[in-house]
Structures are given as C-alpha cells and as structure tokens.
Amino acid sequence: EVQLVESGGGLVQPGGSLRLSCAASGFTFSSYEMNWVRQAPGKGLEWVSYISSSGSTMYYADSVKGRFTISRDNAKNSLYLQMSSLRAEDTAVYYCAREIPHFDCWGQGTLVTVSS
Amino acid sequence: QPVLTQPTSLSASPGASARFTCTLRSGINVGTYRIYWYQQKPGSLPRYLLKYKSDSDKQQGSGVPSRFSGSKDASTNAGLLLISGLQSEDEADYYCAIWYSSTWVFGGGTKLTVL
Numbered sequence: 001e002v003q004l005v006e007s008g009g010g011l012v013q014p015g016g017s018l019r020l021s022c023a024a025s026g027f028t029f030s031s032y033e034m035n036w037v038r039q040a041p042g043k044g045l046e047w048v049s050y051i052s053s054s055g056s057t058m059y060y061a062d063s064v065k066g067r068f069t070i071s072r073d074n075a076k077n078s079l080y081l082q083m084s085s086l087r088a089e090d091t092a093v094y095y096c097a098r099e100i101p102h103f104d105c106w107g108q109g110t111l112v113t114v115s116s
Numbered sequence: 117q118p119v120l121t122q123p124t125s126l127s128a129s130p131g132a133s134a135r136f137t138c139t140l141r142s143g144i145n146v147g148t149y150r151i152y153w154y155q156q157k158p159g160s161l162p163r164y165l166l167k168y169k170s171d172s173d174k175q176q177g178s179g180v181p182s183r184f185s186g187s188k189d190a191s192t193n194a195g196l197l198l199i200s201g202l203q204s205e206d207e208a209d210y211y212c213a214i215w216y217s218s219t220w221v222f223g224g225g226t227k228l229t230v231l
Contacts, residue, residue, distance in 0.1 A: 035220065044209070044223075045156075050220065
C-alpha cells in the first residue's frame with residue numbers, strides 16, 4: 001500500500017524554525033517527484049515546493065522562497081522541508097504529495113502553528 | 117491578479133449539472149496548459165479527479181465517474197469542470213491547478229453545495 005506519513009509539525013514562535021519529514025512506503029520512492037502542499041485553517045490549497053526524483057532540482061513558491069528548503073534522502077525513503085524565519089501566515093497543515101504528474105497520493109498532513 | 121481564479125461558491129440541485137470555471141490570468145493562454153482538477157470533502161484529503169488540455173490530451177482519475185468531465189472555454193480563457201447528475205456526495209471543495217513557470221498553482225477553490 002502506498003503511504004506517506006508526515007511528522008515534525010508543532011507550535012513555533014515567529015522567526016523560529018521547524019523541520020518536517022515525510023516517510024514514504026509501498027512504492028519506489030526514488031522514482032518519483034515529490035511536493036509539499038499546505039492548507040491554512042479553513043483556506044484553500046497552496047503549493048509550497050517541488051523536488052525531482054534525484055533531488056537535483058527544486059522549486060519554491062514565492063511566499064516561501066529563501067526561507068524554506070526541500071530535500072530528500074532516497075536511501076531512507078524520506079522527504080523533508082526545512083522551514084526557517086517562520087511567520088504567522090505559514091500556519092497550516094503541511095502535506096507531502098507524490099507527483100505523477102498530478103498529485104496522486106497525499107499524506108495525512110502535519111499541523112504547523114506559528115504563534116507567540 | 118491571481119494566476120487562477122475560481123468562483124467562491126456554486127450551488128445546484130440533485131440530478132442537475134454543475135459547471136466550475138477556472139479562469140487564467142490575462143496573458144496566460146488556457147490552450148497551452150493542462151488543467152488539473154481536485155475534489156476535497158470536509159475533513160478529507162484532496163482527490164485527483166481529472167486533467168484536461170484538449171480532447172486528445174485528457175485523463176480521468178482512477179475510479180472517477182464519467183459524469184465528471186473537463187473542457188475549456190477559449191473565449192473566456194477558462195478551464196471547466198462539469199459534473200452531471202449531481203449527487204449529495206459531490207458536495208465538496210473543487211480546486212483547479214496548473215504547472216506554470218516551474219511552479220504548481222492552485223485556484224482558490226469553489227465550494228459546491230448540493231441542495
């Protein structure tokens with residue numbers, strides 16, 4: 001069974017940092033492009049970042065560029081999102097999603113709350 | 117102006133049809149892009165419905181009924197999602213998305229009420 005499980009969310013103060021992880025199982029992780037998508041409470045979907053299957057290419061939404069870094073460890077079947085200089089508007093559920101090229105598999109999400 | 121604009125809400129009766137629009141910003145030609153559609157029910161993950169670029173370049177999501185279909189309206193520069201034979205279970209938020217300038221862009225979503 002294809003499965004994505006996020007972790008690492010929590011409460012962080014403005015300006016703080018957090019690292020999200022996404023553990024993949026049930027498929028050949030190294031063959032797939034991956035993304036982070038977030039959804040603020042009661043709001044719509046917002047794409048955050050993309051990484052190629054090899055990890056050599058990354059793209060970011062303007063809203064997070066320079067603050068967030070996406071990475072992956074294909075040996076560990078894991079995707080990461082390093083978030084720094086966090087702002088209140090980064091508060092959201094963060095999903096990792098497999099791209100084929102549509103998003104066919106989503107994790108359950110991890111909630112990040114940025115508040116003092 | 118956002119890259120993709122969707123109406124906030126839409127309501128229709130059971131058995132009727134619903135037409136969702138996803139309007140691309142002026143200067144971005146809808147004919148160039150595959151439009152992806154997702155459904156998200158309250159408390160659930162987004163579900164891929166279909167993608168549509170043209171009648172020869174389209175794809176239905178796995179398990180998605182044929183009453184869900186995609187098209188385009190070049191005159192309004194919009195991608196369209198059509199749902200026929202509406203059912204109460206279709207009540208959800210619907211999002212369009214495109215791959216634009218090396219980023220994924222989602223529309224703001226349209227909330228469908230079936231009443």
